[in-house]
Amino acid sequence: MNTSSKATSAITQSVVYIKSSLQVKLLKPSHIYLSIASIAYTKKTHNMSCRDIEPLIVARVIGEVVDSFNPSVKMNVIYNGTKQVFNGHELMPLVIASKPRVEIGGEDMRSAYTLIMTDPDVPGPSDPYLREHLHWIVTDIPGSTDVSFGKEIVSYESPKPVIGIHRYVFILYKQNRGRQTVKPPVTRDHFNARKFAVENGLGSPVAAVYFNAQRETAARRR
Secondary structure (H helix, E strand, O other): OOHHHHHHHHHHOOOEEEEEOOEEEEEOHHHHHHHHHHHHHHHHHHHHHHHHHHHHHHOOHHHHOEOOOOOOOOEEEEEOOOEEOOOOOEOOOOOOOOOOEEEEOOOOOOOEEEEEEEEOOOOOOOOOOOOOEEEEEEEEEEOOOEHHHOEEEEOOOOOOOOOOOEEEEEEEEEOOOOOOOOOOOOOOOOOOHHHHHHHOOOOOEEEEEEEEEOOOOHHHHO
16 A cells, blocks of 8 residues: 555544543544534524523523533424414414414424413412412323324413513423323312422423413503
8 A cells, every 4th residue: 555545544444532531542533523513403403492491591481491401402382373482472362362383393293292272370470379270181192293283281371461561471381191191180280390290200390481461451452
């Protein structure tokens, strides 16, 4: 083999020596590329998690409704075909009168998810002594689809805030026990998302988003 061939072979079979626990490991180029891709993916996921979590912390959704969690599944909530829910945005009562389309990501269609919509500010945010009020539950949603493929075990109830500005929270859980394992609560009143998740083996949320709404007065309609 001539010098040029040896050089080409050396490049093709390039190796990187990494010292770990006083041992030297030999990595092939394919391993190097995988490591770089893994690092990039981890960084992207971390940035996405921070972006999704921060407004939930500021609005006390994390703390008052759910515990801190790591977002791992993409979720889009869209009312009236065009009004997408973003954390902290306000939606008018007329817009949210009918249930939204909710699209979820996930690993594949074999995974099942549960969606909850709850109001932690009843009857009013300054004294929410009736916290929480349940508005919607859909179970058995296959990953990478939308709620129309799931099973609605608690029908959608239109938000009708009377006192102050209410937060309406959508929480997505992965069903760790498989399909047809999530049971509806006895009542919508005094709902507790944390307790419901524990009782049904749902674990921590995989996604969450909330919007604000308040009573629509004649002055606000003008």
